[in-house]
Amino acid sequence: MGQPLNRHPYIQILLVAVVTAIAGEFKINPYAGDIFRIGLGSSAFLLFLLLFRHLPFILTGVVTGVSVLLFRTGLDLAGTDFTILEIVTRHCSAMVYYIVFAVLMRVIKERMDGFHPLVLGAVAAVIDLLSNEMELLTRLLVLGTTSFRLNEWTYLMAIAMLRTYFTTGLYSSISVSQLRLVQKEQNRRMEQMLGFGSGLYGEVFYLQKSIGTLEQATLDSYDLYRSLKDGGELANSRQVLHITQQIHEVKKDSQRILAGLTKLVDREVTGDMPLSGLLRFTVKSNQKYADMLGKNITIIQQTTSDYATASYIPLLTLLNNLTANAVEAIKDTGIIYLNIYEKEDMTVFTVTDSGGGVNDRDRELLFEPGFTTKFDDEGVAATGIGLSHVQDIVRLFEGKITVSNAPYAGGAMFKIAIPTKNLRKEE
Template identity: 80%
Template sequence: MMGTSLMKHKYIQILMVSVGTAVAGEFKINPFNGDIFRIGLGSSAFLLFLLLMRHLPYITTGIATGVFVLLFRTSLDLVAGEGMDISQIMGRHCSAMVYYIVFASGMALIKTRLDTFHPLVLGGVAAAIDLVSNEMELLTRLVVLGTPSFHLNEWTFLMAIAMLRTYFTTGIYSSISVSQMRIVQKEQKRRIEQMLGFGSGLYGEVFYLKKSIDTLENVTLNSYDLYRSLKDEGHQPQSRQVLDITQQIHEVKKDSQRILAGLVKLVDREVTGDMPLSGILLFTVKSNTKYAEMLGKQIVFHYQITSDYTTANYIPLLTLLNNLTANAVEAIKEKGTVSLDVYEKGDLTVFTVTDSGQGVKDRDRELLFEPGFTTKFDDEGVAATGIGLSHVRDIVEVFQGEVTVGTAPYTGGALFQILIPTVMLRKEE
């Protein structure tokens, strides 16, 4: 059923090509005396159709177009009533049918190589096919109508016309192709940004799930030790209850491990490759610009990078910088600035995020990276979870680095600085 529908759709497209070519062919010039041979836009339109609709069978399309052009022009002459019978009129226009069949056959020979041709080469090859098709058209006129041979200057004119219209058409095709490529690249860029945002968030969830599994493992061991102690001391009811709890914790741990395995596979499939530090910085700025707009804040972002290298660990870095930058956006009331800087200091790569908010009070700095500590409350007085900065600290520790907080120069806001050994990030060339 689907195959029949596709075939029907293909026939409709062939009909559209035939109609479009026939109509375009009525916009014409006559390079020679009388109406024996005419050059119209039909050739250019037909070439453009073939280049843009490569899924169509070229020879079938050429035959269909040639027959339709013959019938179309015959019908127009019959309506015009020029005093000729139908056989004379069809004989007059059958050479046009030959042109489109020969042209389509020539294009079919190079169809599989169209993408390998440079636009200038494609224009030249198409011009050669056009010239051969014109010669076959003229030969058909000579056989059917007895048209006399053309002079050398007229053949030269035909060659010039062939070059002109094929290069004009391939130029239009190239422009359309470039526009389509830009649209595709824009869509790919949007999807990559979505993937990076997804990967950054997923990395954080995987990171904490791993920590939870480690915690569950320790709780399981401690619970089992408690069960054995109670059993040895003769507390049978209590020991049995502790054993049940231990088993339940163990089941939760196994379920968490299965979930973790699925998430890790998802991360590996969706988030692969490398990224330069400059790309990480640009993505962080772009995503948090949108975040600031969503919050209704007017924030100007500045960024500077004096050391740029490729890293395979861009997802954890995105997680770190997104977290700190989002905190900076939230710390600013209505208007302000956020600055991101990346540079190397000795064997360390330094990431800094500063803002023009209220800054961090001295009494809060020691507790700032502890889970559950927060200074953020919503309009109803409900506190935030307070795990964001502890998350940052834990990821930094995985890379054997450190994170510090201070006061931003000039703005008086917060300054967060991450120092990570460059060897932990830089990808070897």
């Protein structure tokens, strides 16, 4: 495969030269005869220099000037009876214009990013005017033409201002469009990172719990082995010891996996995020989830507290889990309310839906591992670890989660209250 175009600056310089030479033939003649021509070549050349900052300006100006001279010479040779010397003499001033223009643009090249668009347009107009003066001086020396009257110089300056402001305005529009595309791509990658981080955090959290369970299982198994051995049941004790060793190996493998995942989380998930950002991401991701399920669900968010937190990934895990459950609880059409506010020294998160609510008999078992009220079309139960997961994370932050029915919405309301000091990023 070929290399990208920006790795071949000489091809770009040639492209600039050719396009400028062709654009220069689309022109107007503000003065009688063919003494001075104002064409689109100047605007095209300025636009190229603004867009291709990495090119060597002076070399680009020389190549462009020579190309314009050769192009116009070729056209005149094909359509007039002038000699080649006469033609070159008539058009050499155009070559001077592009060279001088490029040299002056090189002078301000390092400072262009700091110019306001209006200032950049004014500076470019001055450069255009000076380049035109050098072109006229060249014509005066070579062809012996006289200088222009004052009103003609004024008109020339007006043309320079109009041409450069049009070009810098076009350049600014292109730059804004590029920035919007870059921002859109950054937002897309941020959403992917947040979704990845939220899911990965949940897996890491439960792997940590599993390792603790395996550790306890290893201890219990070893105690059983000692008991059987002391009781003289050697055959059974050896079998239990073998099981203990296997559990221990699984625990070590899990620890190695956990170490790798933890490093990945630390690398991918850094910085902080305002609480309003958590809600925006939660709404966007779960709106897509609702659309995927073919449900017409409106998600309404409200934030009365909007401090920054470094714990946004576990909070996203909580909100995504509860909001996804709310989406699943709504049959076809409904509303979900997401709310964040502070009450005394607690930050409160609520997720309320217009689904069927929670039965009183299920409320005490709702956060138990393995409990579920969700079954698919074939009657197969869901894993039921979601709300247990949520409760464990809430406890990790020394918080509390409660569930109740919401009469105003018609469904369930999950409320999470976490000490603000455990979430707020210190200034």
